[in-house]
Amino acid sequence: MARILACGAFLKNAACLLDTDAPGAPLWSVQHGDLSDPAACEALEQSVRALLAQAGGPIDAVAHDLHPDFFSTHLALRLAHEHGVSVYAVQHHHAHIAAVLAEHGAHQDMARPVIGIALDGVGLGTDGVTWGGEVLLVDGAHCARVGHLSPLALPGGDVAAREPWRMAAAALHACGMAEQIVPRFAPTVGEQAARTIHAMLQRGLNCPQTTAAGRWFDAAAGLLGLSVRQELEAQAAQALEQAAARYLQSHTLDVRSSDWAVTPDGHIDVRPLLAFTVIAADWHDPAAVDEAAARFHLTLADALSTHAVAQAHLHHVRDVALGGGCFFNRILTQRIASRLASAGLNVLQTKNLSCGDAGLALGQAWVAARMMTTGWVGMPHTNMAVSHVECA
DSSP, rough: OOEEEEEOSSBBBBBBEEETOSHHHSEEEEOOOOOHHHHHHHHOOOOOHHHHHHSSSOOOOOEEEEEETSSSHHHHHHHHHHHHHEEEEEOOOHHHHHHHHHHHHHOOOOOOOEEEEEEOSSBBOTSSSSSOOOEHHHHHHHEEEEEOOOEOOOTTTTGGGOOOOHHHHHHHHHOGGGGGGGHHHHHHOOOOHHHHHHHHHHHHHOOOOEOOHHHHHHHHHHHHTSOOSOOOHHHHHHHHHHHHHHHHHTOOOOOGGOOOEEOOEEEOOOHHHHIIIIIIIIIOOHHHHHHHHHHHHHHHHHHHHHHHHHOOOOOTEEEEESSSSGGGGGGHHHHHHHHHHHHHEEEEESSSSSSSSGGGGHHHHHHHHHHHHOOOOOOOOSOOTTTTTOOO
16 A cells, blocks of 8 residues: 655654555654654654665655644655655544554454544644544544534633643633632732733633643633642643542542533533532532542543444444543543443554554554545645545
């Protein structure tokens, strides 16, 4: 079929060389870290050139993330031009699901469509919005977005991902409780900061939208007082998971279906969960915080899995693949997998591959290979094929 170089993600970057005719495992670079670091960019370029030297022959294509500004995208375009081969842009969450399918492909017939649940913190969507709470119908090179978490504002843009209190403020605003932002957060972040974020949300200034599950976790952690600012990626989400685990060690919960809703166009709205459980919880009471954290996990999992089951039945699909960094969360993963299996669906997860961005390059290469076999045309620099034309 083809020999494809994939340049990977922006975070936890690793590159991959996939030879679809070779029986062995794909060749991987080392993990370079985040491409905001110039040293990581330099290391990535050295790694991909080393992979090309190991290829045992010419490559047929280069794959990269949809985002046009990533160093990995620029590098992919450059390499495609140097080698005179096609270049393929692959939407981030399509690649997450494809990575799962690629890992299972040697043992199962993955020619059939699957439902994918892709949950992470960031990935450019086909509509220009940051995605990350997605239910997808994936059929090889084709990907359709059949559901997603309702969007939340990112007050201040990317900085909101580092300051969960901002996401908590966005959640209050989304739930019609914006008047609580200043009294709730002024004591910890200062009056001026709280008032500024309140004003930004009210006016919609510098508040891009995101459907990312990671930001909903940040919002819940911020509302429960578990994290104001985070120094490490997923620090807030981990604190929320630890709180949930403490409660679930000795308690069970009945999830209320009234805590979420799904609109006709597939928006999975968990604002009722926030309004009636997370926001309402006494964040000064550790027991109440732990219970709210547990209910957040189980309800979010049930909302996503219920919609995935409905879509699987609608599209006559029997496999559901789980991909994205949020699946490092054991409570979320076990609950979703259990609910899907109870509905008679076959659940596919990564085995040796990272479910997060470190494994993304394999999914990029897998999609590009299928684009080539189905007649998609990619060209260096111009007329780039994009894996997501039906993802809308």
